[in-house]
Amino acid sequence: PLIKDLFGLTELEKGLKKILGMRRVTVVPGDSDRSGWVKQEMGKAGARLLKQLARPDQVVAVAGGTTVAAVADRMTAAPGLKETTFVPARGGLGEAVELEANYIASLMARKSGGHYRLMHVPDQLSADAHETLVKEPHIQEMLQVVRSARIIVHGIGDAKTMATRRKSSSALLERLEQADAVGEAFGYYFNRNSEIVYRGRSIGLGLEDLEKADAIIAVAGGSSKAEAIAAICPAAGRDTLITDEGAARSILGRR
Ligand code: G3H
Numbered sequence: 337p338l339i340k341d342l343f344g345l346t347e348l349e350k351g352l353k354k355i356l357g358m359r360r361v362t363v364v365p366g367d368s369d370r371s372g373w374v375k376q377e378m379g380k381a382g383a384r385l386l387k388q389l390a391r392p393d394q395v396v397a398v399a400g401g402t403t404v405a406a407v408a409d410r411m412t413a414a415p416g417l418k419e420t421t422f423v424p425a426r427g428g429l430g431e432a433v434e435l436e437a438n439y440i441a442s443l444m445a446r447k448s449g450g451h452y453r454l455m456h457v458p459d460q461l462s463a464d465a466h467e468t469l470v471k472e473p474h475i476q477e478m479l480q481v482v483r484s485a486r487i488i489v490h491g492i493g494d495a496k497t498m499a500t501r502r503k504s505s506s507a508l509l510e511r512l513e514q515a516d517a518v519g520e521a522f523g524y525y526f527n528r529n530s531e532i533v534y535r536g537r538s539i540g541l542g543l544e545d546l547e548k549a550d551a552i553i554a555v556a557g558g559s560s561k562a563e564a565i566a567a568i569c570p571a572a573g574r575d576t577l578i579t580d581e582g583a584a585r586s587i588l589g590r591r
Contacts, residue, residue: 348584352577355588356569360576367582368403369558374580379406381578382489382555386448389551390416394486397425397541398444399522400437401491403555408443417448423482425490426540427457429523430502437540453481457539466537475539482541488549490572492556493520494564508534519564521554521572528563530571546573553578562586 340346340363349361362381366374386396386407394416398404411417422444424437433439438454445452455478457469469475493501495517499509515533517525523536524543532543546552552573556565557580566587569577 345581348581348588351588352584357574358569358577362578363584364580366580367559368580369560369582374557375403375406378403378555378557378578378580379410382407382553383410385553387414387417389487390414390420392416392419395421395423395481395484396487397423397482397485398437398441399425399490400429400431400435400440401493402435403491404489405435405440407489407555408440408447411444411447413449417450420450422450422452424455424540425482425488426523427455427538429538453478455540461537470539483545485549487551488546489553490521492554492561492564492568494561495520495525519567521568526567526571528567530567551575557583559583559586
């Protein structure tokens with residue numbers, strides 16, 4: 337039997353597929369809240385899938401965070417990826433540089449031998465500045481490229497953790513708490529019913545753009561993200577989830 341079966345991981349994958357309505361689920365052993373290597377394993381699984389799915393001349397849009405960064409870390413040169421253009425899914429979201437989508441897109445390109453294009457948009461824009469910037473021809477062109485993505489790779493965060501990590505104002509923290517936000521992805525915050533309760537003002541891929549993609553790969557694990565994953569998967573395309581045993585057991589256990 338497969339090692340996976342011995343751990344009961346295949347059962348967890350089946351259970352999550354059913355409960356979250358996903359097309360593809362991979363569960364790696366362990367809980368990334370407890371051991372760092374588990375995130376590396378999710379990274380490995382993500383890199384492997386990207387290699388399998390690669391087609392010439394495709395665009396891959398990537399979001400930020402440590403888990404998508406782990407995917408980038410594990411990427412290696414592959415023929416299909418050489419003709420891939422990696423782009424950030426959205427402009428800045430207020431993360432440390434090495435967790436920003438721009439940086440991760442460039443890292444994926446370097447590791448896989450592909451190309452990248454960046455989108456330089458500051459995160460904390462006023463409404464006026466945002467409106468002006470979106471109209472810039474360079475940004476417009478870049479947005480078209482981003483929206484043409486064949487594959488999208490994104491992380492999922494616990495709402496409070498993400499809002500704090502991005503140094504959100506106390507007003508926003510309070511607003512998210514009142515709205516019962518549990519998860520975050522692409523700068524969108526969701527409640528338990530998979531409804532958007534807050535959307536930041538960054539520029540890039542919107543949820544409405546996900547439908548056009550061939551594959552939407554969410555990479556997120558750790559039992560602390562169980563609620564966030566359960567809330568976001570149904571809202572973000574119901575396609576592919578790469579997670580860990582910690583999150584999987586906790587999601588299945590609470591149903
Ligand atoms: O939007 C979700 C976050 O980027 C996830 O970040 O992978 O570091 O937990 P993380």
